[in-house]
Amino acid sequence: MTETSTETYETLYTRLQETVAQLEVGNLPLAEALALYEQGVQLAAACQRLLDSAELRVQQLQSDQPDDQ
Amino acid sequence: MTVNIISISQITSYLRELLENDVMLSDIWVLGEVSNLKRASSGHYYFTLKDDAAALDVAMWRTYTSRLTHNLQNGDAVLAHGRVSIYEPSGRLQFYVDMLQPAGVGLLHARFEELKQRLAAEGLFDESRKRPLPPLPxxxxxxxxxxxxxxxxxxxxxxxxxxxxxxxxxxxxxxxxxxxxxxxxxxxxxxxxxxxxxxxxxxxxxxxxxxxxxxxxxxxxxxxxxxxxxxxxxxxxxxxxxxxxxxxxxxxxxxxxxxxxxDMAVLAEAVTVLRQQLDEAMSAQLWMHQNALHSATATLQRQNPALWLARSRQQVDDLVQRATRQVRYLTERRQLQLDGLRQQLITLSPYATLHRGYAVVQRTSDGGVVTAPAQVQRGERLRLTLRAGELAAVAAPPAPIEEQHTDD
CATH class of the missing domain: 3.40.50.2300 (Response regulator)
Structure with missing residues (x-):
């Protein structure tokens, strides 16, 4: 079975949403705002990369009865 | 002993009620072979359903025969649904069919309906237990x-x-x-x-x-x-x-x-939108910090000592001006008071009387003011002070004022 070594799209996307929401709250120290922005840019890029490069992975379970295949 | 005699109508009607109140007989599926099929001109079908051992009269009304999807024939094995009652005019048991299918397909449908109803009753189809799909599986x-x-x-x-x-x-x-x-x-x-x-x-x-x-x-x-x-x-x-x-x-x-x-295209769009939101949020953050910086700079500017010094100087100037004005005002007021007093003095001075044409008479010898004739000797020298100057005079004997007037 293929393992997903990297983070899943939904995780990245959720984090991107959270990052944007945090940055939108406002009143952050500049350094913190910049760090959040940087993180957001990277997350957005990672999401896009995943969407661009994804290929459907199919794993087949073994049936108890071989002729069921 | 009384004999209870009832009419045939009473029997059939009693039987009909008995049959029609029976839960099982009012909703049954029956498997059998069609025989003796009569298609009445009214559209109703009458036939017999039979198996190896028994037979049942069937009536199928036009409403239902019109829904038949196949052409019914004698000898067909069918699955029929309906209710059992009694046809009172003949007193015969009758199966009133409302649904009829070829046995093979019909059996499947019957099983389908039976299972569907049973599972529905058990709650397997309940809308309340339908779960939402994960948005991002x-x-x-x-x-x-x-x-x-x-x-x-x-x-x-x-x-x-x-x-x-x-x-x-x-x-x-x-x-x-x-x-x-x-x-x-x-x-x-x-x-x-x-x-x-x-x-x-x-x-x-x-x-x-x-x-x-x-x-x-x-x-x-x-x-x-x-x-x-x-x-x-x-x-x-x-x-x-x-x-x-x-x-x-x-x-x-x-x-x-x-x-x-x-749809991935929709997701990509969502990422783009989030990316824009991110930029906007960052811009807002920067703008906020820029603003704070501006206002801090402005505050600092206001606290500049040079500015304060200039303001102090200005204040000193203002005070000097105000003091000068005050001194001038007070001086002028005193001048006016002085002038007033002086005027009053003039009005009250004896010289003012002289102005109106009076004269002050003094003895030349000692300067004593003469206010009565007895105060001077005949021939004594007198000084008359007038408005515009002095005159020397010699006292003459006084004459009564009335006499003088009369003499004239």
């Missing part, structure tokens, strides 16, 4: 035949819409006697996997082909699923028992795949 289980077109259709749709998803295929037979057990086992294998949702699918086929999806074991297995199940069985018009149990029923295998995953 990570692993999708598929139970279907590994060779069939249905699987290819599903994979094609998944690859096009959302290739991020991982597919776990659990192959099974989707046709034939062993299919129900095979499907159930394949589903349970998926339940052991960490999947977010399951697609149970099969391509189109005859009602017999799709029958495994109407089996109770399959329905109960789907009901037991720990994750949402989407069914895509047959064509759009086919509805099987599992479709009722599933969380979502799709019309076809492809449609099931469409419903299972989001």
């Amino acid at each position: 990570h692993r999708i289980g598929i139970a279907t035949s590994a060779q069939a077109a249905a699987l290819r259709d599903i994979l094609t749709v998944l690859a096009r819409r959302y290739p991020l998803v991982e597919v776990v295929l659990s192959p099974c037979l989707v046709q034939g006697e062993r299919a129900p057990d095979s499907i159930s086992a394949a589903l349970y294998r998926l339940y052991a996997q960490d999947v977010d949702l399951i697609i149970l699918a099969r391509g189109g086929g005859s009602i017999e082909d799709l029958w495994c999806f109407n089996e109770e074991i399959v329905a109960r297995t789907v009901f037991a699923s720990p994750v949402p199940v989407i069914t895509g069985v047959g064509h759009e018009t086919d509805t099987t028992i599992v479709d009722y149990v599933a969380d979502v029923r799709a019309a076809t295998p492809s449609a099931a795949a469409e419903q299972a995953v989001p």
